[in-house]
Amino acid sequence: MSDTVLWSALADAHRRAIIALLLQGPRPVGEIVQECGLSQPSTSKHLRVLxxxxxxxxxxxxxxxxxALDPAPMAALDAWLGPYRRLWNTGLDALGRRLDAAPDDTAEPPPHAWKD
Incomplete structure (x- = not known):
C-alpha cells in the first residue's frame, strides 16, 4: 500500500474517529454508525477507504x-515516524531541563505576605 493512500485515509477526522473506536476492539458496522454519529452510507464510505x-x-x-484494526500499517507508520519522534523528544527534553532550572513562580507566597 502506498504511503499516499495511508496518509489520505488518515487525513479525515471521521476516519480517525473510527480508528480510535476500533482501537477498543472489533465492531459491527451498526455500532460504528451509532458511536460515530454518522449516517450508514457515510460510515460505509469511510470504512471502505480505511x-x-x-x-x-x-x-x-x-x-x-x-x-477490526489491522496493526501492520500502523506499525509501518510508527517506524516512519521514529526519526521525527527522536527529534521531538530531544527538543522536549531540552525544554523540560530548562523549565526544571527556572525559578518556580507558582509557589505559595510566604505566610507574612498575606498580612496587611
Whole structure:
C-alpha cells in the first residue's frame, strides 16, 4: 500500500474517529454508525477507504460485517515516524531541563505576605 493512500485515509477526522473506536476492539458496522454519529452510507464510505488503505479488516458474521484494526500499517507508520519522534523528544527534553532550572513562580507566597 502506498504511503499516499495511508496518509489520505488518515487525513479525515471521521476516519480517525473510527480508528480510535476500533482501537477498543472489533465492531459491527451498526455500532460504528451509532458511536460515530454518522449516517450508514457515510460510515460505509469511510470504512471502505480505511479498508482499501489496509488500516482495517472486515469479516462476515451471519448478516453483520465486523470491522477490526489491522496493526501492520500502523506499525509501518510508527517506524516512519521514529526519526521525527527522536527529534521531538530531544527538543522536549531540552525544554523540560530548562523549565526544571527556572525559578518556580507558582509557589505559595510566604505566610507574612498575606498580612496587611
Amino acid at each position: 479498508r482499501e488503505a489496509g488500516l482495517v479488516r472486515v469479516r462476515q458474521e451471519a448478516q453483520r460485517r465486523v470491522y
